Amino acid sequence: MTSPSSSLPERSGADADASAQSSSDSVPARRILVRDQPAQAAAKRSGWFSALLRRLHFYAGIFIGPFIFTAAVTGALYALSPQLEKLIYADELYANSTGPALPLADQVAAAEAFTGGTETLKAVLPAPEPGATTRVLYDDPTLGENESRAIFIDPATAEVQGDLTSFSSEGALPLRKWIDQLHINLNLGAPGEFYSELAASCLGVVVVVGLILWFMRAKTTKKLSTMLRPSNKRKGLRRTFSWHASVGVWAAIGMLFLSATGITWSQLAGANVDKVREALGWGSPSLSRELDSSAAESGDSGGGHEGHGASGDSAAAPAAKPAPEDFDMILGMAQKVNVNTSIVEINPPTDANTAWRVRELQRSVPSEVDSVAIDPNTMEIVDRLDFEDYSIPAKLTHWGIFFHMGMLFGLANQIGLFVLAVGIAAMVVWGYVMWWQRRPKHDPSRRFGVAPARGAIARAPWWGIASVVVVGAAVAWFLPLVGLSLVVFLAVDVLLGLRARRKTRAAAADSESERVRA
Numbered sequence: 001m002t003s004p005s006s007s008l009p010e011r012s013g014a015d016a017d018a019s020a021q022s023s024s025d026s027v028p029a030r031r032i033l034v035r036d037q038p039a040q041a042a043a044k045r046s047g048w049f050s051a052l053l054r055r056l057h058f059y060a061g062i063f064i065g066p067f068i069f070t071a072a073v074t075g076a077l078y079a080l081s082p083q084l085e086k087l088i089y090a091d092e093l094y095a096n097s098t099g100p101a102l103p104l105a106d107q108v109a110a111a112e113a114f115t116g117g118t119e120t121l122k123a124v125l126p127a128p129e130p131g132a133t134t135r136v137l138y139d140d141p142t143l144g145e146n147e148s149r150a151i152f153i154d155p156a157t158a159e160v161q162g163d164l165t166s167f168s169s170e171g172a173l174p175l176r177k178w179i180d181q182l183h184i185n186l187n188l189g190a191p192g193e194f195y196s197e198l199a200a201s202c203l204g205v206v207v208v209v210g211l212i213l214w215f216m217r218a219k220t221t222k223k224l225s226t227m228l229r230p231s232n233k234r235k236g237l238r239r240t241f242s243w244h245a246s247v248g249v250w251a252a253i254g255m256l257f258l259s260a261t262g263i264t265w266s267q268l269a270g271a272n273v274d275k276v277r278e279a280l281g282w283g284s285p286s287l288s289r290e291l292d293s294s295a296a297e298s299g300d301s302g303g304g305h306e307g308h309g310a311s312g313d314s315a316a317a318p319a320a321k322p323a324p325e326d327f328d329m330i331l332g333m334a335q336k337v338n339v340n341t342s343i344v345e346i347n348p349p350t351d352a353n354t355a356w357r358v359r360e361l362q363r364s365v366p367s368e369v370d371s372v373a374i375d376p377n378t379m380e381i382v383d384r385l386d387f388e389d390y391s392i393p394a395k396l397t398h399w400g401i402f403f404h405m406g407m408l409f410g411l412a413n414q415i416g417l418f419v420l421a422v423g424i425a426a427m428v429v430w431g432y433v434m435w436w437q438r439r440p441k442h443d444p445s446r447r448f449g450v451a452p453a454r455g456a457i458a459r460a461p462w463w464g465i466a467s468v469v470v471v472g473a474a475v476a477w478f479l480p481l482v483g484l485s486l487v488v489f490l491a492v493d494v495l496l497g498l499r500a501r502r503k504t505r506a507a508a509a510d511s512e513s514e515r516v517r518a
């Protein structure tokens with residue numbers, strides 16, 4: 001009797017000698033075949049997980065790729081925006097003269113004279129360094145939310161050097177704000193924010209799946225270096241895959257970081273992040289500017305931006321207009337408490353129940369973001385907030401957000417983000433190139449490659465199916481747009497499966513008809 005390894009090829013090859021074997025020879029061979037079937041079935045089932053991941057990575061890349069590409073390109077542009085801002089708005093940002101700075105009183109008085117004193121003074125940002133200008137911000141009813149009118153003052157001469165719109169607490173000027181909104185919502189407003197949320201949410205999923213596939217492939221390769229370094233020696237699909245995989249694994253940590261910090265700004269997933277942070281006590285503390293009601297009522301002026309009411313049902317009285325010299329006095333007091341950097345913002349009161357606030361705005365390392373609230377009536381400290389008192393999660397959140405914005409490490413941070421964004425955009429392009437390179441060469445009608453084979457779930461064991469359902473449900477709950485995407489992927493997959501099955505049946509029917517005619 002022949003061995004199984006030799007008998008199986010002989011029978012499959014329909015050899016004349018094998019067909020003449022005795023029954024005593026054929027029975028063991030059939031037994032061997034039967035005995036191998038469970039092993040073959042187990043081997044077939046063992047590949048269900050990688051097959052599922054390949055199909056998920058493929059569909060996510062095809063359908064979500066354009067959103068990730070757009071977010072990457074606009075993100076790369078945003079990484080350059082601080083330097084572009086300094087170049088384009090140099091006349092406003094840099095003083096025309098040199099010399100010691102005049103008191104803030106003189107600079108604020110110059111801004112008041114320029115505006116006519118009819119607008120509400122919102123904040124003063126003293127020149128952070130020699131050669132820079134001071135900003136005096138005003139509430140302008142013609143501007144939108146989180147927008148201010150910024151008057152730029154030469155601190156040495158108190159001359160007005162510019163009048164622009166300033167946006168958000170970061171003081172972005174019009175160009176950087178336009179680029180920022182392009183990255184966040186394509187300048188389409190709130191509805192456009194779903195594009196960036198979809199990109200940020202799905203980016204993390206695509207990266208995790210890609211990493212698992214990379215490690216699976218790395219386990220079977222003899223030279224790990226070929227997976228870590230792109231190869232130009234290869235051609236076609238293999239070369240493109242080499243670049244896609246190697247760049248992806250090196251950029252994985254950065255992409256996961258951008259995904260995790262990006263969803264904090266999103267509408268749906270961001271709300272879930274806030275709930276988790278609140279439940280775990282990871283929120284950032286806030287400075288209280290609220291004054292005691294009796295103290296506020298006895299003073300001549302008071303203020304705040306929170307809009308807290310006085311005791312009872314009456315609304316807080318409006319604050320008296322701050323005198324220009326008050327800014328020097330308040331800054332001097334804050335510097336005796338916890339303000340020790342030149343990058344600060346001074347906010348006067350806006351109603352009788354809130355205090356002055358002085359806060360540091362040094363986002364770069366070492367972070368200086370302490371703040372203090374001062375009672376305008378008694379000149380006593382109402383509250384103080386020191387960054388060293390933040391919890392570790394709150395500090396990590398702070399650093400993560402400002403690293404994402406390119407502020408934590410200055411120019412080096414911005415260059416790193418630019419390179420990472422270009423890498424992400426390139427990987428999306430390589431993914432589409434691979435899709436095109438995998439097209440069937442024998443069928444000119446197909447312009448793109450086919451998707452990885454379906455049926456992974458059907459081959460999965462019960463615990464595998466349960467795990468997929470549980471993990472998918474958890475991800476869909478926390479990242480709603482990922483859940484919606486999974487539903488779309490599944491629907492498309494089912495429709496494509498039905499279409500393929502219909503074509504197969506039609507082809508079989510045509511073949512049977514031709515056979516009958518023959």
